[in-house]
Amino acid sequence: MMKSNRGDYKFPGGGVEAGESDKQALARELLEETGYTDFVIRELAGQAIQTHPDRIEKGAWYHLRSH
Template structure:
């Protein structure tokens, strides 16, 4: 199982910490991956935070359906790894998020997305993309975000995390 930490070091040491558990799907079909593109052109793996009492599997099924409209095929989950992320938070000085990534498959046609206000604002759009294309876009977005940070603006939180996941998948051949 793959494990690594993404630490942006953009938070106050010793301050308040908000901890979150999230689940994300790595979904491949004919050499392309189901990703969520947002309005700035970067890509993320579909998924999100667990709700109280929800299992990792329940979270993944719900989040993939909400963000992409696709249904995860029963019994298709295979754990890939865990990424721990530390960065500046909004409601706390630091967010520490543990994202559990699973290989899985989707079935049937995509239904309508069920996006929340934040996801709507960011223009979440499901796309099937090749990993090298997604990697290049996220590298470009990271450079743009460095400029935002220099001006004191908040970066998009997933760009670095999912850029690193894409790099690892490409290194490992992108398969379970």
């Protein structure tokens, strides 16, 4: 997890690329965001949902679902 500039903690961002499984995307994101190469992904634990007002576009909301 990473500490954001807002003082909260969150998972690193990223997404699933075409042709990737969720586990493959997680492994790639872990490598890209942390540099770690020695880890084991046993099973996906669930999802995190973030919803808050958009900081740029007034009246818009930001909604992100991470698996």
